[in-house]
Amino acid sequence: xxxxxxxxxxxxxxxxxxxxxxxKIEKALFKLIAADQKRGLETKxxxxxxxxxxxxxxxxxxxxxxxxxxxxAAVDAIYKTYKPDYIMLLxxxxxxxxxxxxxxxxxxxxxxxxxxxxxxxxxxxxAYSTDPTRFLGPTRVVGRLPDLLGKADAAYFVFxxxxxxxxxxxxxSEFQKYFSVSAEVWKNSTALSLTKIFGSDTALATSPPKxxxxxxxxxxxxxxxxxxxxxxxxxxxxxxxxSQYPKAHxxxxxxxKISNGTVIAAECCYGAELYDPADSTGxxxxxxxxxxxxxxxxxxxxxxAYGPSEGNGQADLICQxxxxxxxxxxxxxEAALRARHRFAQAYTHLDxxxxxxxxxxxxxxxxxxxxxxxVPHALARTKIFKKAFQPHQNAKTTxx
Numbered sequence: 526x527x528x529x530x531x532x533x534x535x536x537x538x539x540x541x542x543x544x545x546x547x548x549k550i551e552k553a554l555f556k557l558i559a560a561d562q563k564r565g566l567e568t569k570x571x572x573x574x575x576x577x578x579x580x581x582x583x584x585x586x587x588x589x590x591x592x593x594x595x596x597x598a599a600v601d602a603i604y605k606t607y608k609p610d611y612i613m614l615l616x617x618x619x620x621x622x623x624x625x626x627x628x629x630x631x632x633x634x635x636x637x638x639x640x641x642x643x644x645x646x647x648x649x650x651x652a653y654s655t656d657p658t659r660f661l662g663p664t665r666v667v668g669r670l671p672d673l674l675g676k677a678d679a680a681y682f683v684f685x686x687x688x689x690x691x692x693x694x695x696x697x698s699e700f701q702k703y704f705s706v707s708a709e710v711w712k713n714s715t716a717l718s719l720t721k722i723f724g725s726d727t728a729l730a731t732s733p734p735k736x737x738x739x740x741x742x743x744x745x746x747x748x749x750x751x752x753x754x755x756x757x758x759x760x761x762x763x764x765x766x767x768s769q770y771p772k773a774h775x776x777x778x779x780x781x782k783i784s785n786g787t788v789i790a791a792e793c794c795y796g797a798e799l800y801d802p803a804d805s806t807g808x809x810x811x812x813x814x815x816x817x818x819x820x821x822x823x824x825x826x827x828x829x830a831y832g833p834s835e836g837n838g839q840a841d842l843i844c845q846x847x848x849x850x851x852x853x854x855x856x857x858x859e860a861a862l863r864a865r866h867r868f869a870q871a872y873t874h875l876d877x878x879x880x881x882x883x884x885x886x887x888x889x890x891x892x893x894x895x896x897x898x899x900v901p902h903a904l905a906r907t908k909i910f911k912k913a914f915q916p917h918q919n920a921k922t923t924x925x
Contacts, residue, residue, distance in 0.1 A: 528569035528607050530561060530893050533600060534615035536572040538590040542619070542672075546679035553686035554615070557891075560690040566893060569607065573599040573621075582606035593622050597646060597653040604665055611858055611893040612667045614644065617674040617799050623827065626657040626884050630831075630877040638828040642798075644669055644887045648862065657884045661875070663865055666858035668822070668892030673809055675801030681817055688785070688819055689891040695747070695786060697897045700852060702746040704739075706730045706773050708753050708765040711834050715752040718841050722750065722848050732764025732773030739774075741782045747896070748788055748848060749815075752832070752841070755793035758800045760808040762793050776814040783818035788851050788896050790824045790844035792832055797825030797887050812889055822857035822890030824864075830885065831878040839882040843868045847886075854899025858892020 532554070540547045554570065561568040572578045573587040573596060584602025587595045604612065614621050623642035630636045641657070648663035670689060672682040703723055707715035709731040716726035730736065730743075732753065753762035753773045760776035791797065791812070802809045812823045824847045831839040846867040850860035865883060872879055 526567055528609050529566045530568040530611040530613060531603055531607055531609040532558070532568060532570045532613045532615050533603060533621065534570070534572060535574045535587065535590050535620050537574045538620045539616065543677050543679055543682075546677070549679050550682050550686070553683040553690070557686050557690040561893070566611075569609070571603050573603075590620065591622050593624050594653040596622055597624060600647050601650070601652065610666060611856070612647065612665055613891055613893070614647065614667065614669040616669075617671040618642065619674055620672070621669075623887075624653075625655060626660070627655050628828070629657055629880045636829050636881075641881060641885050642827040642887075643884045645865070645884045648865075657880055660884060661869060661880075663862055666856070666862050666892050668858045668861065668888040668890050670891055671799055671813070671816075671889055673802060673813060674799045675803060676809075681813075685816055688816075688821065689894060692786070692821055692891070692894050692896075694895045694898050697852060697854075697900055700746075700748050700788075700897050703728055703748040703750060704730075704744050704746045705750040706732055706736055706753060706762075706764075707751075708763070708773065709733060710765045711752050711832070713835050714833055714837060714841060715750070717837055718752070718845050719750060721837075721845055722852070723748075733766050733769065733771050736764065736771075736773040737761065737775035737778050739778070739782065744779065744782050745784050747784050747786050748851075749790070750844065750848065751789065751791040751793060751796070753793050755791075755795040755798075757795050757798060758804045759795070760805050760810055760814075762791075762796070762811060774811060776808055776811045779811065779814050779818065781818060783815055783820055785819035786896055787815065787818075787820040788822045788824075788848070788857070789815055789820060790848050792826070792830055792840035792844050794826065794829045796830070797823060797889055798827050799889075816889060820890070821894050821896050822851075822888060824861060824886060824888055826882075826885045827887055828881075828885050831882060839878055840886075842871060843882055843886055851896055854895065854897055856893055856895050857888060857890050861886075861888040861892070 624646040648665040719726040762774035764773040846864035
């Protein structure tokens with residue numbers, strides 16, 4: 526039977542990382558697969574380091590966990606054989622690597638990112654390459670459920686798997702309120718984005734003067750839109766007024782405040798960077814903290830991101846598109862895929878910063894999760910429609 530969802534991981538890498546605690550992760554993974562089945566999703570675990578698993582997809586066993594070319598070929602073989610609706614990459618980049626793409630906007634005196642760690646190539650049919658122009662047309666629904674890079678925190682990983690297993694789709698009415706913080710210098714651009722997504726910018730907070738000690742009530746809304754400065758290996762996002770860059774958002778101060786089911790779009794530089802907490806006095810990043818506290822999905826950049834201070838462009842647009850699709854009932858993975866399509870279609874020509882934007886935003890979370898229910902067309906609520914299509918209401922579907 527063709528699986529609806531493929532969970533792709535490297536078993537040996539997980540076992541080497543977690544040792545005797547690997548069994549806890551395996552049990553949590555099987556619970557997720559069982560929960561998917563109850564929701565009507567046939568989910569298949571594929572271990573790319575397993576000769577038997579890879580033989581089933583006519584692919585080659587991955588014998589070096591960090592070999593990006595081998596891993597890309599393995600994912601391609603899995604998709605070609607099973608054509609799953611969803612591909613979930615299980616593990617941080619020390620389990621399954623990002624695909625490093627050359628930064629088209631690289632400038633040693635400006636944009637110092639030589640490489641862009643990206644999961645977009647896994648969503649594309651093109652074979653392994655470091656050339657970002659090879660991956661302009663993603664067709665696969667892909668997301669990554671990451672553990673902590675470089676840290677064997679089994680409880681953290683088990684919790685994330687549990688969040689995915691226990692997730693529930695909520696009515697759109699539960700996502701009408703939002704939390705948003707913006708660097709003050711970008712408030713006009715952020716206000717425009719919020720108006721396009723929610724129809725209003727009244728809940729926008731700017732830094733300065735606000736943040737980072739947000740109350741639980743302030744961050745309780747289940748949609749978060751963040752437009753601040755970020756830095757590599759840094760557990761803070763920053764605001765800006767003139768030459769001042771105060772802390773606007775803090776991983777440590779978010780702990781235990783996030784509502785279950787929260788979905789985040791962060792425009793910030795390095796907003797979705799997965800770094801080793803040991804490189805930041807033991808503090809995991811903001812994206813990892815959101816997931817630890819029960820967020821369903823986080824859409825953000827692995828590197829330096831772009832956007833204008835006035836109007837909208839680059840990161841503004843791709844983050845808008847992602848949240849719009851989530852609100853329309855798309856799964857998290859479908860929302861990310863459609864956001865990339867809409868972004869590419871919005872331009873007749875992709876300049877280097879546009880191209881970088883397209884490849885740098887990654888989805889962290891189970892791509893099959895539907896955070897919000899699709900709002901039915903008015904016709905679907907009429908008695909005539911319900912009577913005509915009543916026999917089909919229980920038909921199995923994996924997509925909205």
